Amino acid sequence: MNLVKSIALAATTVALAASPALADYPTKPIKIVVGFSAGGGTDTTARGFASYMHEAPSMNGKPAYIVNLPGASGQKGAKMVLGEAADGYTLYMINIGTFIAGELAKGDQRPYHIPEAFVNLGCASQLVTSLQVHTSNKAKTLQEFIDNSKAAGKEIIWGTSGAATMHATIGHLFFDTYGIPHKKVPFKGGSKARAALVSKSVEAVFGGVNTVVGFEKDIRALASAGKERDPMAKNLKTFDEQGTKGIDFTGLMCLFGPKGISDEVKADVGAAIKYIAGVKGYKRYMGKNDLASFYTSSEDATAAQDNMFKVMGPVVKKILASN
Secondary structure, three states: OOOHHHHHHHHHHHHHHHHHHOOOOOOEEEEEOOOOOOOOHHHHHHHHHHOOOHHHHHOOOEEEEEEEOOHHHHHHEEEEEEOOOOOOOOEEHHHHHHHHHHHHHHHHHHHOOHHEEEEEEEEEEEEEEEEEOOOOOOOOHHHHHHHHHHHHHEEEEEEEEOOOOHHHHHHHHHHHHOOOEEEEEEEOOHHHHHHHHHOOOOOOOEEEEHHOOOOOOEEEEEEOOOOOOOOOOOOOEEOOOOOOOOOOOOEEEEEEEOOOOOOHHHHHHHHHHHHHHHHHHHHHHHHHHOOOOOEEEEHHHHHHHHHHHHHHHHHHHHHHHHO
16 A cells, blocks of 8 residues: 555544544434423423533533424324434423323324334423313312313313323313213313413313413412322322322323434433433422422333323223213
């Protein structure tokens, strides 16, 4: 090999070694897709989370940004993520309850099976459902709402953040349990459902507890889902405490990637989730929005996800059979 060729080869080797393509992940900003409109619980959590992504030691100082793609109870956004390369640069945030409810509602027509199509990278919060009414509503308690709805002898028009979300599933279960005629109006996100309640376009909303924050003059929450009270709304009694059994779903808010991403990406993103969940600024931000902040590992989140399939499966099947 002559001297010229030797120098050219050496230069090429040095250039490749310094190339960003060969550097550790990530080398560019991370896109986090949210399948709902801005202002709801998922979007609020995602924006708070993304604002601290660059601070996580495992993220090489690279930031994250949010892309809202509402539609089909979050499934439009999920399918977009599956259409991207499994390289860790396009991730998806959603609570596992809504993610699973959306898949189950499609039955044999489901666009994907979550355990086969996605990997749960970990969680940094949760979404808790509540039954909300306008403050002009006479009902001050859950029982009063039930009694008044039955006495009205008419169909109750209620809103939610999507046709097949965790909130929608809990709403169906509630009305069907008490034999109250009802009609669901799905919106593309919790903020839009909230706006409908504020304007009295619907009589009630099943939505995140957090969506009441800042709208207390217009919205009254009557009950929350979950086996225990939401730590961010300790004065709000659960459905169970008020005599309604079986409405104890809460959705861990998790970050997902498409199956096929490398172990390096899983480890780096998982480490970022754990770091961000412990950041004081993130905790304050979430607290101001009535959302809890805590870390759930990929392993524990996946186990919770598998259990949620078992719990929600029979409920969604019953709802579909009654429609």
